Amino acid sequence: SPAGARGRLSRRLCSGRVSLEGISKPVVDRIIRVDHAGEYGANRIYAGQMAVLGRSSVGPVIQQMWDQEKAHLKKFNELMVAYRVRPTVLLPFWNVAGFVLGAGSALLGKKGAMACTVAVEESISNHYNNQIRTLVEEDPEKYKELLQTIKQFRDDELEHHDIGLEHDAEA
Numbered sequence: 001s002p003a004g005a006r007g008r009l010s011r012r013l014c015s016g017r018v019s020l021e022g023i024s025k026p027v028v029d030r031i032i033r034v035d036h037a038g039e040y041g042a043n044r045i046y047a048g049q050m051a052v053l054g055r056s057s058v059g060p061v062i063q064q065m066w067d068q069e070k071a072h073l074k075k076f077n078e079l080m081v082a083y084r085v086r087p088t089v090l091l092p093f094w095n096v097a098g099f100v101l102g103a104g105s106a107l108l109g110k111k112g113a114m115a116c117t118v119a120v121e122e123s124i125s126n127h128y129n130n131q132i133r134t135l136v137e138e139d140p141e142k143y144k145e146l147l148q149t150i151k152q153f154r155d156d157e158l159e160h161h162d163i164g165l166e167h168d169a170e171a
Helices: 002-014 024-052 059-082 089-107 108-139 144-166
Strands: none
Touching: 002 059, 002 144, 024 059, 024 089, 059 144, 089 108, 108 144
């Protein structure tokens, strides 16, 4: 019945939500909004790099890092719904700017693309570290799931940073 289907749908939507009781909504909103925008931008950077270097020898390396960024973005999309956070109004800007940065750095060649990756991933890792400190100071138990996610993603970003260095970013 239509009423039964609606009931199942609303239960399904609500089950993805987290308890907002006792959390600092402004802190969590800011962290999730910024991280979502960052992961969105990173996805666009890798899309731009793949458009230029996808068929080159470094294409599979870029694809592997991009696949991880896609998983990060998917998770932040889920967290935005769970914590009821609206996305930044700058997403259209990140869409274009990210792609242009990725394609532009890739037009400089493999080393240019990897230098871009190293710079971006270093910045994002520092950003994640600051967020981890903030959440630990707030209440590490209350923000346990969010902390685990951010720590995992920070480690992935550091791995991308190191991959960039291994592929001559400093040259």
